[in-house]
Amino acid sequence: MPEKKELLYYYQLAAKWENRTITAAEMQELEAWYQQNQDHPVIIPAELAVSEEAHQTQLLHKIYQQAHLHQAEATPVKRLPQRWRWVAAASVLVLATGGYFWFKGNPTPAPQVAVAPAKDIAPGKEGAILTLADGSTVVLDSLQNGWGTTQQSANIQLQNGQLKYEAQAGASAAIAYNTLSTPRGRQFSIALPDGSRVWLNAASSITFPTSFTGNERLVSVTGEAYLEVAGSAKSPFRVRINDKTTVEVLGTSFNINAYDDEPVIATTLLAGRVRVNTEARAALLKPGQQAQITPQSALTVKQADVAAVTAWKDGHFIFSNTELKELMRQLERWYDIEVAYKPGVEQIMFSGDMQRSLTLMQVIKGLDNMGARFKLDGRKLLVTPASL
Incomplete structure (x- = not known):
């Protein structure tokens, strides 16, 4: 156990931190001592997740308790990692809205700098554009529930925020192709003519026939989509991602991430089976596995964090040791x-859970000074190291 004189010194450093008179060198010293003697994560009760001052007070109590000079009890609600100082300064709003966040990097003491005043940006919402076979487009954002039309062999209707296709009995065998696309800041879902369901993330699309005939069901996807495929022994379901990659579905639920600006195409299996095919090889996935394909068509299979992969569909961002630029x-x-x-800022890593219903300024508040700072100017966000 440290000597009383030593404990008194760190008590004094904690007091200087509380009074905002601590130097950068003293802050590093206090942090190093605390982490060396801290066996458990700092615990922040939900009722205190309302301001930076409340967080700081709770953490100071913990430090004083560590120094055997002040007793304080905390009710376990949210567990945060040992980089407690950064969490206290940066995660307040996210905690208050039912999430949590932390980062993993090289913490450099930095003054608390308020985000420059800027007009806030609302989160994305439900909405999409439907392109019909004749090239005409329908903006679904502006339509009321119950809207409908017909396309060749299918009835199309907007029901409870989802586009639904149903085959017409005795209709012509002529097949047309439609495309459902989501701009940035939009997401949408669709029930295909065979009963399969597809959720599109922002900046994504699916092209599909108005009815499935023949010996296969073939669709094309860009961006990110989550699919729940209806079973059919007579007609296998295939997803074309690009000219080199297809996913063959054997009755299943899975997620495809195929954005052009991501380093790999990732297919993640939740249930059932899928076979991922490239020009060179194929891989049969088990639930919980992810196939990654590089631009050179190299294919690898790994275990996936399924909750993080599909969080977007359920209204969350979940990050697990995620690089800043990916976030x-x-x-x-x-x-x-x-x-x-x-x-x-390239090497900063984040882990945590954030609601997609937050405004951009709320997100910035949750991330600011966690190894980086953010300045919003119109629709441009500038990211700088926290030490600058």
Whole structure:
């Protein structure tokens, strides 16, 4: 156990932190001592997740308790990692809205700098564009529930926020192809003519026939989509991702991430079976596995964090040791923004859970000073290292 004199010194450093008179060197010293003697994560009760001051007070109590000079009890609600100082300064709003966030990187003490005033940006919402076989388009955002039309051999109707296709009995065998696409800042779902369901993330699309005939059901996907495929022994379901990659579905639920700005095409299996095919090889996935395909068509299979992969469909962002730029690409698509960077932020890693219903400024508040700072100018977000 440290000597009383030593404990008193760290008590004094904690007091200086509370009074905002601590130097950067003293802050590093206090943090190093605390982490060395801290066996458990800092615990922040939900009732205190309302302000940075409340977080700081709770953490100071924990430090004082560690120094045996102040007793304080905390009710376990949210567990945060040992990089407690950064969490206290940066995760307040996300905790208050039912989530949590932390980062993994090289913490450099930095003053608390408020985000520059800017007009807030609302989160994405339900909406899409339907392109019919004749090239005409329908903006679904502006339509009321119950809207409907026909296309060749299918009835199309908007029901409870979902586009639904139903085959017409005795209709002509002529087949037309429709495309459902989501701009940035939109997501939507569709029930295909065979009863399969598809959810499209922002900046994505699916092209499909108005009725499935013949010996296969073939659709094309760009961006990101979650699919629940209806079983059919007579007609296998196939998803074309690009000219080199297809996913053959054997009755299943799975997620495809095939954005052009992502380093790999990722197919993640939740239930059933899928076979991922490239020009060179194929892989049969088991539930919980993910196939990754590089631009050179190299294919690897790994275990996946399924909850993180499909969180977008359920209204969340979930990150697990996610690089900052990967996180920002998701925000670009959902908030329809452009992100620019200054050198020094490439290696910052994040983990945590954030609601997609937050405004962009709320997200910035949750992330600010967690190794990086953010400045919003119109629809352009500038990211700089926290040490600048």
